Amino acid sequence: MGIVVTAPDGVPEIRPGDDLAAALLAALPTGDLADGDILVVTSKVVSKAEGRVESGDREAWIDAETERLVARRGPTRIVRNRLGLTMAAAGVDASNVERGTVVLLPLDPDASARRLRTAVAERRDVNVGVVVTDTAGRTWREGQTDIAIGAAGLAVLESFAGRVDAHGNELAVTAPAVADEIASAVELAQGKLGARPCAVLRGRPDLVLAPGVDGPGARSLIRPDGADLFGYGAREAVIQAVAAQPSARTPFGAPVDAVDLVDALARAGIAAHATAADDVRTGPERRAAADIVAFAHGWESVPTGEVGTDLRFRPVTP
Template sequence: MPGSLSILAPDGVPEVVAGDDLAAVLLTALAPEQVADGDVLVVTSKIVSKAEGRVVTGDREEWIGRETTRVVAQRGATRIVRNRLGLTMAAAGIDSSNVAAGSIVLLPEDPDASARALRRTVAERVGANVGVVVTDTAGRPWREGQTDIAIGAAGITVLESFAGRVDGHGNELAVTAPAVADEVAGAVELAQGKLGARPFALVRGRADLVLPAGEDGPGAASLIRAEGADLFGYGAREAVLRAVAGCDEDRSPFGAPVSAEELVDALARAGITAQGSPAGEVRCPTDRRVAVDIVAFAHGWVVTEFGTDLRLQPVSP
């Protein structure tokens, strides 16, 4: 029916262990005849990790450190980090629920590759062209609670673009881009339930999102903003500390250097009088050198002495 979406999350899925045939487990739970072209198969990352042998033992904090590329924010025992997949998550996405005591579940080695493999195997066994989404749970800045997002995908559009389209009132849309893979993940979580032991689901009603056979698409990795492209590369406290420390290796999350006009404005907001030059430099007095260094670092510029003034230049690429 137009405008309808159905989600089937079957019960009775057995415990998955390393080496299990994930496609066989899924198709047994769903029944092959229930899978059709245009369906989207959604599977939790935990069940993928278990099948791929990503359940480990040892110190949880040590494993978080291994999976972390940098700390984004920390409040007490809670650490939000950017992990090796580029995802920004609490505890690097490591989980110790729904697993034997003393064990830890790491995220799949490559969730997009896992999705591609599952899609290919399902196509071989039942002849259906389906999309596949691998999900995990994540929090959201500015909002309480968590929801499932797509961390792996194959054969499905993950991001729609409405830029350039016109709404019913004649207004042109500029940056509207629904993250449809994340929306599918969130919808499926409602049917699965957090404690329902339903790690798979079949979504029907959005065949328009499923790519032609043989086309896997860019995967869920394409939803991750590159370092420096995110406006919130550090938490509020961490951003201050990184700017004060001024280590070159901490520059990337602050983004590309701003224009001279933006830097002059930022310095002014910090109570520092500065002037831009035709050469693209910025100059200001030396009387607040420490503050100038901090503001410049956070905006992608470097400071050098120039006679009685300070000369500021953007960091070279």
């Protein structure tokens, strides 16, 4: 058994209102698409067909698509966009499009994948999985890879929890994001400049769901805001903790327990001898620092009505 990826030539330039399924199927002769195959298509052509091409300033569209800033380095903004994806420029793309225009991500990539899967089933009478892809960078790694931002009829995550390897070791947290792996594998065949916006991956029919079962979609791969260990960039985390705006709490995650808070204060050189969150002693010159550390860990100081160096803290729900 093996995996075969076919990325056909011949898909025309897609414009708003075009029948995307018809354009893709025209480039895939009968036999090139069978039950158990996975049809992979770039988000750009999906967006073009759905009329997500806009004129105007790219930076203004990035603002419009952004939910919150994650990190900034010079002109580059890493943001969490309206789909919950964390990526550069909110996924707003000005490449392979007429000058003065930009392409926004689909409004609902999972819904786009479902519609395409339905159209393929109706016109070719085959049961396929569908993946909608986009390009994203990776924390700690140079370069970019394609990821799945939409999916239908596909198991997007393959859990190995509870299975045992050849040495008898139980796998506890191994869960390959197979939808992302498919997106990256297919991009090798498509190429960035190959004008091949779709491809078919054959060889993993076990991942394709039964007809009429679309599955959880690619959105299920997105961690909720606050569940990620890296909700802010290093510099932005400092700024947000110092500013201490209530709306900035969520990306720091749920409050730690009292033991972890006391440990964090000690590691920051504050209240080294504290034994509990309601028994913190620090000098007045470190009071502001204590509040900053507490904010980043989901706690806040409790006014006592007394002026001194004894502090008490309580957890705050984001």
